[in-house]
Amino acid sequence: xxxxxxxxxxxxxxxxxxxxxxxxxxxxxxxxxxxxxxxxxxxxxxxxxxxxxxxxxxxxxxxxxxxxxxxxxxxxxxxxxxxxxxxxxxxxxxxxxxxxxxxxxxxxxxxxxxxxxxxxxxxxxxxxxxxxxxxxxxxxxxxxxxxxxxxxxxxxxxxxxxxxxxxxxxxxxxxxxxxxxxxxxxxxxxxxxxxxxxxxxxxxxxxxxxxxxxxxxxxxxxxxxxxxxxxxxxxxxxxxxxxxxxxxxxxxxxxxxxxxxxxxxxxxxxxxxxxxxxxxxxxxxxxxxxxxxxxxxxxxxxxxxxxxxxxxxxxxxxxxxx
Numbered sequence: 661x662x663x664x665x666x667x668x669x670x671x672x673x674x675x676x677x678x679x680x681x682x683x684x685x686x687x688x689x690x691x692x693x694x695x696x697x698x699x700x701x702x703x704x705x706x707x708x709x710x711x712x713x714x715x716x717x718x719x720x721x722x723x724x725x726x727x728x729x730x731x732x733x734x735x736x737x738x739x740x741x742x743x744x745x746x747x748x749x750x751x752x753x754x755x756x757x758x759x760x761x762x763x764x765x766x767x768x769x770x771x772x773x774x775x776x777x778x779x780x781x782x783x784x785x786x787x788x789x790x791x792x793x794x795x796x797x798x799x800x801x802x803x804x805x806x807x808x809x810x811x812x813x814x815x816x817x818x819x820x821x822x823x824x825x826x827x828x829x830x831x832x833x834x835x836x837x838x839x840x841x842x843x844x845x846x847x848x849x850x851x852x853x854x855x856x857x858x859x860x861x862x863x864x865x866x867x868x869x870x871x872x873x874x875x876x877x878x879x880x881x882x883x884x885x886x887x888x889x890x891x892x893x894x895x896x897x898x899x900x901x902x903x904x905x906x907x908x909x910x911x912x913x914x915x916x917x918x919x920x921x922x923x924x925x926x927x928x929x930x931x932x933x934x935x936x937x938x939x940x941x942x943x944x945x946x947x948x949x950x951x952x953x954x955x956x957x958x959x960x961x962x963x964x965x966x967x968x969x970x971x972x973x974x975x976x977x978x979x980x981x982x
Contacts, residue, residue, distance in 0.1 A: 661714070661732065663786040669732040670772045676727040685712065686719040688729065704731070741774035748957055753809050753950045754802055755784060758959050761798040761936035765789055776801070791815055791887065796905075799941025800959050809949050817945035820882040820892055821870070821961040823938035824901040825911060828878035832867045834895050838888055846916055849908060850890055852898035863891050867899075877904065879961075881942075892939060905934030 661671065680688060689701045689710070696704070701719075708716045711730045712723065723729070746758040757776060759765065764775045766789065772778060780787055780803070787803035788810035799820070804810035836854040838861050843851075852863055864885035871879045878901065882892050890909070896902060897909040907916045912931055918924045929935075945956045 661711075661730075663781065665732075666786075667778065667782060669734060670736075670767070671730050671732055673728055673730040676723045676725055676729065678725050680723060681725040683723050684719065685710065685717060685721045685723060685729070688723055689731075693731075709733070735773060736770075738770055738772065738774045741771065743774065743779055745776055745779065747780075748800065748959070750784075752805065753948070754804050754813070755780070755787065756800060756802045756944070756957050759793055759798055759801055761796050764795045765792055765801060768795075771795075791818075793941060794937075794939075796936040797939045797941065798936075800944045800957055801941065802944060802946070804949070812949040813946065815887075815944060815946050817943070817956075818884045818887070818941065819943035820884070821940045821942045822880050822882055822892060822896065823904045823934075824878050824880055824896055825904060826876060826878060826901040827872050828867070828869050828880050828901050829872055830869065832899065833865075834867060834899065835862075835864045835885075837861065838863045838891065838894055841894075844913060846908065846913060849913065850894040852895040861888050862886055863888050863895060865891060865895050867895075893937070904938040905932050906937040906939075907932065910937075 674692065676683070676688065683691075686698065686701060686705065689696075689705075690698045693701075704710060705717075705719045709732050711717070711732070712721060712727050714728075714730070741764070742760040742762040744760055745763065747755060748758050749756040757780065759776055764771045766777050767775050777787065777789065785805070787805065788807055789801060789803045790810060790813045791801065793799065793801050802813070802815070804813055834852060834854075836852055837857045838850045839853055839857055841849040841851040866883040866885070868881040868883070869878060870881050873879075880896070880901070884891065893903050893906055893909040897906075902910045904910070907913075907919060910932065912928075915924065915928050915932065918928055940961045941959070942961060943956070943958045945954065947953065948955045
């Protein structure tokens with residue numbers, strides 16, 4: 661399926677397991693995906709809405725272990741998202757974007773059309789993003805125009821600005837490890853530790869105080885030397901400086917489950933201070949994959965949340981970003 665077709669329908673796929681080797685396609689779909697009846701799956705196979713390893717087949721096609729089975733479904737309505745991304749730079753090899761918070765980079769969960777991949781793809785064609793930013797994290801991200809350029813790309817330097825609870829007054833070099841947070845009921849939550857832990861992921865972040873505010877918030881510059889999932893958020897939380905607006909690593913982790921269970925209240929929202937976590941990728945440096953030249957881009961924090969009345973309230977009327 662070419663990219664233009666991927667903008668018209670969403671591919672859902674699975675891989676055939678060892679115990680499913682030898683099953684007919686229709687039996688495989690009926691057994692694993694109960695959203696449609698056997699007759700409905702037969703109709704979709706006849707409409708060429710299913711494929712095995714990229715090829716359309718009939719309902720009796722015999723599957724082998726590791727086969728990729730794809731279902732191309734019609735686009736569905738999606739939750740709202742902030743689609744106001746900016747293009748910072750573009751050439752024939754790559755594009756640099758400034759992404760707002762509340763926008764996924766890649767399709768995930770209920771989001772497909774409401775992603776940077778889809779929205780930018782409508783304008784520029786298929787893009788291959790280097791690295792990632794969480795949905796709630798704003799700032800700079802770079803995409804290659806081809807797989808070859810993407811493979812050659814390496815981000816050499818990445819910085820973030822982060823607004824945290826607490827008075828962060830001194831430089832910290834947080835070089836240690838990320839481990840499972842055994843004190844949390846949330847399985848994916850991590851914590852940072854300086855203690856050596858064999859076979860676990862290292863996490864290396866330099867943290868610089870930028871400004872401390874009278875009401876107990878601080879602006880911090882974070883320089884990454886490793887790129888682990890949740891690295892800055894887990895590190896700041898473990899050091900006693902939770903990120904403002906963070907549902908998982910913020911001042912109250914129970915808010916994370918409340919959002920999932922749709923029991924989130926106005927009082928809970930007040931605890932968060934901000935609608936989204938105040939984490940912003942502010943600087944990227946890399947060698948241009950075609951020219952070899954050192955290339956650098958910066959995005960001030962104020963482009964994303966500096967005008968937020970909510971953020972000004974946090975800082976008691978003092979505009980942190982101007």
